[in-house]
Amino acid sequence: MSFSDSxxxxxxxxxxxxxxxxxxxxxxxxxxxxxFRVEIxxxxxxxxxxxxxxxxxxxxxxxxxxxxxxxxxxRSGLFKVLDASADRLDEASRPALSxxxxxxxxxxxxxxxxxxxxxxxxxxxxxxxxxKGKDQGGLSLVVPAADLRQAAHRIADDIFEKLTGDRxxxxxxxxxxxxxxxxxxxxxxxxxxxxAQSPLTSPQPIISPAWAPDGRQLAYVSFETGKPVVVVQDVxxxxxxxxxxxxxxxxxxxxxPDGRQLVVTLSRDGGSQLYLIGAxxxxxxxxxxxxxxxxxxxxxPDGxxxYFVSDRGGGPQIYRVPASGGPAQRVTFSGAYNISPxxxxxxxxxxxVGQVDGGYRVHLMDLASGTVKVLTDTRDxxxxxxxxxxxxxxxxxxxxxxxxxxxxxxxxxxxxRLATTVADVREPVWGPYLQxxx
Amino acid sequence: xxxxxxxxxxxxxxxxxxxxxxxxxxxxxxSVKLDENAGKPAPxxxxxxxxxxxxxxxxxxxxxxNQVVLTPKNDDALAGGLTRVVYFDFDSFVVKDEFRGAIxxxxxxxxxxxxxxxxxxxxxxxxxxxxxxxALGQKRAEAVQKSLTLLGVSAxxxxxxxxxxxxxxxxxxxxxxxxxxxRAEIKDR
Numbered sequence: 209m210s211f212s213d214s215x216x217x218x219x220x221x222x223x224x225x226x227x228x229x230x231x232x233x234x235x236x237x238x239x240x241x242x243x244f245r246v247e248i249x250x251x252x253x254x255x256x257x258x259x260x261x262x263x264x265x266x267x268x269x270x271x272x273x274x275x276x277x278x279x280x281x282x283r284s285g286l287f288k289v290l291d292a293s294a295d296r297l298d299e300a301s302r303p304a305l306s307x308x309x310x311x312x313x314x315x316x317x318x319x320x321x322x323x324x325x326x327x328x329x330x331x332x333x334x335x336x337x338x339x340k341g342k343d344q345g346g347l348s349l350v351v352p353a354a355d356l357r358q359a360a361h362r363i364a365d366d367i368f369e370k371l372t373g374d375r376x377x378x379x380x381x382x383x384x385x386x387x388x389x390x391x392x393x394x395x396x397x398x399x400x401x402x403x404a405q406s407p408l409t410s411p412q413p414i415i416s417p418a419w420a421p422d423g424r425q426l427a428y429v430s431f432e433t434g435k436p437v438v439v440v441q442d443v444x445x446x447x448x449x450x451x452x453x454x455x456x457x458x459x460x461x462x463x464x465p466d467g468r469q470l471v472v473t474l475s476r477d478g479g480s481q482l483y484l485i486g487a488x489x490x491x492x493x494x495x496x497x498x499x500x501x502x503x504x505x506x507x508x509p510d511g512x513x514x515y516f517v518s519d520r521g522g523g524p525q526i527y528r529v530p531a532s533g534g535p536a537q538r539v540t541f542s543g544a545y546n547i548s549p550x551x552x553x554x555x556x557x558x559x560x561v562g563q564v565d566g567g568y569r570v571h572l573m574d575l576a577s578g579t580v581k582v583l584t585d586t587r588d589x590x591x592x593x594x595x596x597x598x599x600x601x602x603x604x605x606x607x608x609x610x611x612x613x614x615x616x617x618x619x620x621x622x623x624x625r626l627a628t629t630v631a632d633v634r635e636p637v638w639g640p641y642l643q644x645x646x
Numbered sequence: 647x648x649x650x651x652x653x654x655x656x657x658x659x660x661x662x663x664x665x666x667x668x669x670x671x672x673x674x675x676x677s678v679k680l681d682e683n684a685g686k687p688a689p690x691x692x693x694x695x696x697x698x699x700x701x702x703x704x705x706x707x708x709x710x711x712n713q714v715v716l717t718p719k720n721d722d723a724l725a726g727g728l729t730r731v732v733y734f735d736f737d738s739f740v741v742k743d744e745f746r747g748a749i750x751x752x753x754x755x756x757x758x759x760x761x762x763x764x765x766x767x768x769x770x771x772x773x774x775x776x777x778x779x780x781a782l783g784q785k786r787a788e789a790v791q792k793s794l795t796l797l798g799v800s801a802x803x804x805x806x807x808x809x810x811x812x813x814x815x816x817x818x819x820x821x822x823x824x825x826x827x828x829r830a831e832i833k834d835r
Contacts, residue, residue, distance in 0.1 A: 354709055396711050405711035411718035413812035415776050432716050434765070435807035436780065446712030457784050457808045460777045473781065475806065478788065480781035501781040517778060524778050547775040561775060568775075590775065635776070 248282050250622040255285070256371055259313040259338075261292035264320035269329055270353055273321060276360035277367070279400060280378040283615060284368065284599065285622030292316060299334035305341050314339045315371055319346070319363070321356075328352050331359045335367055344370050357403050358642075377595040377641070382602060383417045383426055384613060384636040394428060396443060399595070399638070401613060401626035407443050418461050418470075419639040420487075427451065427461035427470060438472050440487065451489050462505045462514075463487075464531075471495065471505035471514055482516055484531075495533060506549045507531070515539065515549040515558065526560055540573070542580060548591060552598040557618065559583075559592035559601055570603050572618060583620040593638045602636045728752055731815075732790055734828045736771075739785040741793050749790065752832055753797035760800065763835040766790045768808040769815070771824035776810055783808035790830045805835075 258281065262274045274293075281287035290313055297303060297318035308316050319333030334346035347366065349359045358379055365376030380399045385392065392414045397404035408414060412431040419426060420440070427440045438452035438461045452458040456475035463470055467487060474483050480503050482495040496502040500520035507514055514531050517524050523544045529536040540546040545563035552559070558573040567587030573580045588606035595602070595615075602615050607625065611632040616623045729748035732741060741749065756762055768787030770779040787806035795801055814827045 358709055403709065405709075406713055407711050408714050408716070410716040412716075413809075415780075415810075415812060431809065431812065435767075435805075436809075441714070444710050444712060446714045448714065455805055457780060457806075459780050473777070475784050475788070475808070480784050501778070501785070503781045504775070504777045517775075519778075524775075545774070547778050 248279075248622065248624045250285070250617075253619070253621065255288040256314050257288045257290055257312055258315040258317060258367065258371070259290040259292040259308060259311065260317045261295060261297050263318070263331075263333070264296070264298040265323075266321050268323060269321045269356055271356035271360060273319070273331065273356065273360040273363070274317075276357060276400070276402075277317070277364045280361060280364035280376075281367065283400065283622070283624040284376075284378075285617040285619075286368075286372060292318065299332040299346050301334075303336060305336055305338050308336075308338045309341075315344075315367070317363075317367060324350070329356060329359075331356070331363075333363050335370060337370070357398055361398060361400075374599065375597050375641070377597040377599065377638075379642055380596060381423070381639040381642070382613075382636050383419060383639065384604070384633055385414050385417060386633045387413075388632070394426065394441075395633075396426075407441060407446065415635060416460055417635060417637050418463055419637055420463050421465055421467040421640055423640045423642055427463065429459045429461070438470070449489070451487065452483075452485055460504050462507055464507050465509055465511045471507065471516075473503040473505070482514070482529075496529065496536065504548060506551055508551050509553050509555050515551060517547045517549065526558070540580075546571070550592045550594055550601075552594045553596050554598040557594070557598065559594065559603075561589055561592065570601065570616070572601075572620075581620065583616055583618075584614075584623075591635045591637070593636055595638050596641045600638075602638050604634045604636055728755065728832075730832050732786075732830045732832075733825065734786055734830070736824070736828065739782075739789045741789050746793075749793045750797065753794050753799050756794065756799045756803050757797075760803065763803045763805070765833050765835055766794075766804065766806045767813075767831045767833065768806065769813060769827055769829050769831070770811050771827045772811045772814065772819065773824070774811075776812070780808045780810035780812075783810045786828075786830045790832065 260274050260278050266273055278289045282289055290311065298320040299318055301318055303316060316336040316338055317333060319331065322330040324330055328350050331349045331351065332346065335344040337344050349362065351359045361379035364378040368376030378399055381396055382399055383394065383396050386395055392410050392412065393406045394408040394414050394417060395404045395406050407426065410430060410432050415429045417426050417428040424444065425440050425442050427438060429436045430439050436457045436459045437450055438458045439448050440451050441448045451470060452472045452474060454474055454476040458472060458474055460473040461470045469484050469486055471482055471484055473480050479499065480501045482502050482505050484493045484495055485491060495514065498518065498520050500518050502516055502518045504517040505514050512531055513528050515526055515528050518527050518536065521538065525538055525546050526540040526549045527536040527538050540560065543562045543564065546560055548561040550559045556575060558575055560571050561568050562571045564582065568589050569586065570583045570589045570592045571580055572583050584605065586605040590604045592601050592603040600615050600617055602613060604611060604613055611634050613626040613633050613636050614623055728751050732745045732748065756764065766787040768783035768785065770782045784806065787808055791804050791806040794804060815829065816823045816826045
């Protein structure tokens with residue numbers, strides 16, 4: 209039938225157009241995929257001075273590797289970067305470390321990027337511990353052009369770990385939602401906001417993205433059928449499946465640490481209550497039994513407890529219930545409106561959004577002591593989410609009339625704005641480590 | 647540009663319309679079948695398109711993301727010309743007296759025709775968190791649903807869902823705008 213034939217060819221045309229803009233480093237940025245710049249503010253407590261030079265032949269590759277490394281280290285709040293470009297070093301150099309000591313550097317990084325005959329790039333770098341007068345070694349990474357940014361983040365992670373002793377979380381991804389031109393987009397980008405790609409574009413809202421622990425799938429709530437349902441999508445293949453599409457509303461997916469189950473909020477039995485469900489959609493089990501609103505669950509990293517929001521006491525507060533079921537214990541006691549719990553992967557912290565003087569701000573609670581600190585002075589914060597090394601929090605807020613993504617250190621001192629000029633961005637979630645521990 | 651137009655399926659639920667639309671989308675090589683009623687995962691139609699016709703080094707890049715694009719559906723139903731929208735006061739889920747007449751009319755219509763189904767959509771204003779607002783919108787939808795069942799409408803003819811703050815009737819801020827967004831809408835399926 210000619211009508212459906214013309215629709216089919218129109219469909220193919222649309223998808224081919226999309227295919228050409230997906231996946232490649234040099235692809236043009238469409239209206240829906242905003243470019244981010246990083247603006248960093250604040251002064252950290254102690255910052256390690258590290259000298260970084262432009263990598264030899266960096267300009268022959270599509271990614272400005274040394275700039276990405278520098279921005280990562282600065283955003284963490286733990287480093288102050290000195291420019292070593294003038295010395296034109298690379299990984300094979302033999303720098304006089306005492307010279308660098310007198311320039312005030314505790315460490316020195318140099319490297320090179322070499323295009324290979326098969327189209328890939330050989331990235332090499334070397335780190336010197338100037339303070340200890342010691343060669344910290346380096347690595348060679350051979351990657352396709354599309355993975356150059358990730359190579360830079362892996363270098364930043366290596367430096368972070370060698371100099372702080374903690375694992376870096378730069379070679380990770382974030383997911384978030386944006387709305388532009390009447391369309392809603394689910395987006396995946398590097399942890400610095402660059403390289404955004406869109407696993408889903410929809411005319412209807414998308415909310416509450418949640419990374420699976422394997423970093424390969426995203427759960428989210430989609431309104432594409434006229435009501436909220438929980439969908440799980442494989443990011444690299446695009447395959448989607450409904451995990452919770454019961455009668456009524458289905459929302460607020462949260463993965464168990466082993467990736468086998470999700471907690472979801474369902475209204476199938478009336479109201480909004482928490483249920484456990486297998487990641488394949490089987491095995492529904494009710495978790496809360498109240499006549500109040502119970503929603504926005506977040507699993508503790510040890511898998512033993514589920515934190516959630518309930519207004520059983522009047523206004524919304526954060527509670528904790530054993531994952532195996534049982535009585536809930538209230539966790540937040542100050543303020544009349546506390547929502548959006550997020551647990552740090554090291555099990556020590558709870559971040560949430562609390563209403564203060566009519567505004568909504570990111571709060572951080574030390575779970576051992578119960579002490580709470582307000583981390584921001586903005587008024588429209590939402591969706592705090594921890595980096596996998598528990599050292600930073602990403603969140604959304606409103607600045608100069610538009611929605612933006614921010615990161616903050618846990619002491620609230622160093623904040624970075626992942627700025628965009630195009631779309632309103634919201635609901636960020638920080639993904640897990642991408643590679644297993646070596 | 648739209649890949650597909652959903653025909654108005656006047657007497658079937660929006661759910662079936664959605665599945666039909668998704669099947670049409672398979673022509674685009676990118677489809678989702680969303681089978682709500684089972685509560686089980688829908689059979690997966692492979693949504694991956696091999697987007698790279700060039701055999702370049704990027705084909706195996708680990709950062710690849712496959713794009714899925716969904717298209718708009720036409721789901722605007724007028725519920726037989728009756729008043730569709732019930733407004734709520736701030737922080738309230740009580741169906742006010744001024745809407746009793748409208749609810750009554752919907753109840754009569756539904757009891758006169760047992761095959762007819764409606765969906766009640768609850769909404770909030772923009773203030774506060776998204777998931778909590780989704781739950782508040784659900785309370786509004788259920789309040790209207792309860793009003794209907796108390797008048798004798800069968801629960802099978804009703805589904806209460808929420809859009810929270812995600813589908814405002816009016817965009818912007820301020821008390822006038824917020825009041826227009828705190829609502830429940832009754833729509834034919």
